[in-house]
Amino acid sequence: MSHTSSLGINAFMAELKAKNPAEPEFHQAVHEVVESLDEFLDENPKYKHARILERIVEPERIIMFRVPWINDKGEMCVNRGYRIEMNSAIGPYKGGLRFHPTVNLGILKFLAFEQVFKNSLTTLPMGGGKGGSDFDPKGKSDNEVMRFCQSFMTELYRHIGPNTDVPAGDIGVGGREIGFLYGQFKRIKNEFTGVLTGKGLNYGGSLIRPEATGYGNVYFAQEMLKTRNETFKNKTVLISGSGNVAQFSVEKVNDLGGKVVTLSDSNGYIFDPDGIDGDKLKYVMYLKNVKRGRIKEYAEKFGVKYVENERPWKEKGEIALPSATQNEINEIEAITLVQNGCYCVSEGANMPSTPEAIHTFIEKGILFGPGKAANAGGVAVSGLEMTQNSMRLNWTREEVDNRLQIIMQNIHHTCSEYGKKDSGFINYVDGANIGGFVKVADAMLSQGAV
Numbered sequence: 001m002s003h004t005s006s007l008g009i010n011a012f013m014a015e016l017k018a019k020n021p022a023e024p025e026f027h028q029a030v031h032e033v034v035e036s037l038d039e040f041l042d043e044n045p046k047y048k049h050a051r052i053l054e055r056i057v058e059p060e061r062i063i064m065f066r067v068p069w070i071n072d073k074g075e076m077c078v079n080r081g082y083r084i085e086m087n088s089a090i091g092p093y094k095g096g097l098r099f100h101p102t103v104n105l106g107i108l109k110f111l112a113f114e115q116v117f118k119n120s121l122t123t124l125p126m127g128g129g130k131g132g133s134d135f136d137p138k139g140k141s142d143n144e145v146m147r148f149c150q151s152f153m154t155e156l157y158r159h160i161g162p163n164t165d166v167p168a169g170d171i172g173v174g175g176r177e178i179g180f181l182y183g184q185f186k187r188i189k190n191e192f193t194g195v196l197t198g199k200g201l202n203y204g205g206s207l208i209r210p211e212a213t214g215y216g217n218v219y220f221a222q223e224m225l226k227t228r229n230e231t232f233k234n235k236t237v238l239i240s241g242s243g244n245v246a247q248f249s250v251e252k253v254n255d256l257g258g259k260v261v262t263l264s265d266s267n268g269y270i271f272d273p274d275g276i277d278g279d280k281l282k283y284v285m286y287l288k289n290v291k292r293g294r295i296k297e298y299a300e301k302f303g304v305k306y307v308e309n310e311r312p313w314k315e316k317g318e319i320a321l322p323s324a325t326q327n328e329i330n331e332i333e334a335i336t337l338v339q340n341g342c343y344c345v346s347e348g349a350n351m352p353s354t355p356e357a358i359h360t361f362i363e364k365g366i367l368f369g370p371g372k373a374a375n376a377g378g379v380a381v382s383g384l385e386m387t388q389n390s391m392r393l394n395w396t397r398e399e400v401d402n403r404l405q406i407i408m409q410n411i412h413h414t415c416s417e418y419g420k421k422d423s424g425f426i427n428y429v430d431g432a433n434i435g436g437f438v439k440v441a442d443a444m445l446s447q448g449a450v
């Protein structure tokens with residue numbers, strides 16, 4: 001990167017920070033993208049002249065609203081709801097809803113920003129958005145979650161639609177929440193449309209949608225491993241999180257002959273040296289999805305190690321699939337992983353590695369798949385759910401899984417095309433950022449001052 005361009009990046013970031021104060025995750029996500037794009041924009045001045053970068057970091061629209069609801073004790077509670085409609089250049093806004101106490105405007109803006117590039121990489125016609133609330137579903141009854149979802153949708157419904165904005169799930173929003181949200185939308189609008197994805201199979205959902213992010217991440221890692229003539233067979237795999245993405249990553253790694261030895265939640269991690277096999281995974285699914293318990297209970301049930309308030313990155317494994325949340329691998333953890341023999345990191349979560357951790361992975365020349373490419377399988381199958389809803393028919397499991405595999409292979413191909421360095425090393429971060437940018441930027445150029 002030339003000295004002049006670093007000055008350019010610094011000035012751009014200074015202005016962005018001044019305009020969007022106290023949003024460190026948003027700054028982090030934008031900084032990563034502008035670093036990747038710097039040289040590319042110098043070589044392609046049409047994007048600079050049209051000020052695409054300045055426009056692409058500015059959400060088209062932000063909706064913030066009050067969500068009042070009554071808990072089981074009859075008390076009034078209030079949360080804040082959000083929807084960030086980031087970019088609709090290539091299709092309706094599309095991206096998940098996150099319900100977690102840490103949710104704030106900056107976190108949702110980072111997620112919405114990344115979503116624009118991710119959706120573009122899938123090659124499906126989807127713009128980028130994200131939303132959610134600081135509501136914490138943990139410890140709430142089903143009735144409380146339902147009342148919250150109904151109140152949330154009572155405001156959100158007027159801003160979304162199958163051709164406008166199509167939300168899905170994310171942290172804290174799974175099948176139960178999507179069902180409550182969809183029911184309320186349908187009731188208010190009196191129409192049955194594909195306005196949300198991640199729906200249940202009996203009311204318009206797609207086969208493989210629950211599996212898609214975890215499976216897709218493993219498919220992406222498989223493609224990266226192929227470039228070094230490697231596979232998952234007999235590899236030890238470290239996974240963080242124990243929710244939707246983590247669970248189906250374990251399932252697919254097992255299918256491919258690998259052994260997953262860790263899972264975690266926000267209280268700690270478990271280490272099972274024998275591997276989390278199919279039966280143990282069934283227990284995890286029951287524990288997290290039905291009992292809504294903590295991962296600690298796995299250690300108690302199977303008599304394995306539980307480490308409180310730690311993340312699993314000190315354990316040994318060739319492959320790591322961070323699948324919990326943002327900034328969950330720092331520089332020291334990245335160094336430890338590499339020193340312990342890890343040579344492939346594929347991000348199931350969004351932005352789980354800090355910039356310093358990413359720098360370490362790239363400097364050490366390991367296979368590093370950034371979330372906006374590696375975890376795009378979820379939104380890709382959401383796109384396929386929208387297609388099936390429009391056609392009013394359902395594809396088989398095999399058909400959706402085949403399409404998912406092809407999409408992940410194509411994303412890998414795009415990242416390789418834009419990220420291959422003269423040395424032959426593939427910088428998947430640059431590849432995903434440039435590859436995702438081009439389609440959106442060209443659409444914005446065609447559409448004029450939008």
Ligand code: NAP
Pocket residue numbers: 100102169170171172173174213241242243244245246264265266267323324325326348349350375376378379
């Ligand atoms: P989920 O089912 O709600 O599971 C989230 C998991 O991450 C839980 O084990 C949770 O533990 C843990 N976690 C959440 N916040 C945490 C924090 N601040 N510190 C430590 N652990 C935390 O959510 P998910 O759908 O699997 O999403 C996981 C990641 O994948 C997120 O980054 C999400 O944005 C990304 N992603 C999801 C999809 C999708 O289709 N679902 C698609 C693309 C990307 P607790 O139970 O203790 O909170």
